[in-house]
Amino acid sequence: MMVTLHWSDVVLRLVATLAAGIAFGLNRDEHGRPAGLRTTTLVCLAACLSMLQVNWLLDTTGKKSGSFVTLDLMRLPLGVLSGMGFIGGGAILRRENMVLGVTTAATLWIVTIIGLCFGGGQIILGVTGTVLGLGVLWGLNFVERKLREDHRAALIVIADTKNPVIQELISRCAEVSIQIAGQSVVYSEQGKIIELHFDLRWRGHRHNFWPPVFLSELASRPGVMTLQWKPSGFTGM
Known part of the structure; x- marks a missing residue:
């Protein structure tokens, strides 16, 4: 994560975040599941914005470049993850002996992590997580249909x-x-x-x-x- 944030970095991170959120949302909408295009995109974007805010605060006036750790700015993304735990729990439904929404909750969780990666400037890590996550949702869905x-x-x-x-x-x-x-x-x-x-x-x-x-x-x-x-x-x- 860079201490000095430029607008070109912000645009790159936001574009990558929107692309990842839209890709996951299209997968959910394709299968008629909750947490579709708008939900996953908003969750991913919110996580990215929280990390961008943290990045901006790293260069706080009056602090040396190596002393920003004392600000404990990481509480903000940790709070985002805690909040997503509640949202994910609310997405899981139990109807008699059936449990629904587990994959929806997991999707919201991973797009949050991906948004934090892009917002923090870890573009390669975020892209890798996006590719692997979509591979799990699309690829393993085909495998599950074949399993007995x-x-x-x-x-x-x-x-x-x-x-x-x-x-x-x-x-x-x-x-x-x-x-x-x-x-x-x-x-x-x-x-x-x-x-x-x-x-x-x-x-x-x-x-x-x-x-x-x-x-x-x-x-x-x-x-x-x-x-x-x-x-x-x-x-x-």
């Missing part, structure tokens, strides 16, 4: 006890490699109605939590009152 991982879901079935749909459901799950890891049963209406809760497990592609096709067929059978599919353990972007 363990999934879990809860299936609730309410039906007439005389209906054979329960046995058919168990056999159809086995056919598509869905494992029934646990189940519970509740009888009502003097044993005429049965309510079953299944804990299902299977391996599939990431973010693929749609129910099997045969469930819609079974739900239309006579005597089936309710068939509810609830995926769990999903960590979203």
Whole structure:
């Protein structure tokens, strides 16, 4: 970080910051995620401006060029990072068993760091962070779509006890490699109605939590009152 700041340095840092913020924002908007173009650009720009202000204060009148450390100016970018921790935490949502917004929070965090790098004059470091960050968001997103991982879901079935749909459901799950890891049963209406809760497990592609096709067929059978599919353990972007 230079003690004397020239306007050419300021323009270079601001342009690099805007380019990085816009690039990350376009990635978020492309996938329809929160913290899009304007949000990431503003966060990155705010971080850059805070470091520019610090840089300007380094050459404070009455201080020797080597004594600016005593001003403890680094409290300003540290405060920015602390504030981003709160914003990132607010971007993460939990809906029942699903967690959403983790990647959004991480994106806000990295654009803040990149803005601090550009604002502090570490252009090469900021460009490197931008390239690597975008590579993670675009490149690894493609890799994640190809990966197969363990999934879990809860299936609730309410039906007439005389209906054979329960046995058919168990056999159809086995056919598509869905494992029934646990189940519970509740009888009502003097044993005429049965309510079953299944804990299902299977391996599939990431973010693929749609129910099997045969469930819609079974739900239309006579005597089936309710068939509810609830995926769990999903960590979203």
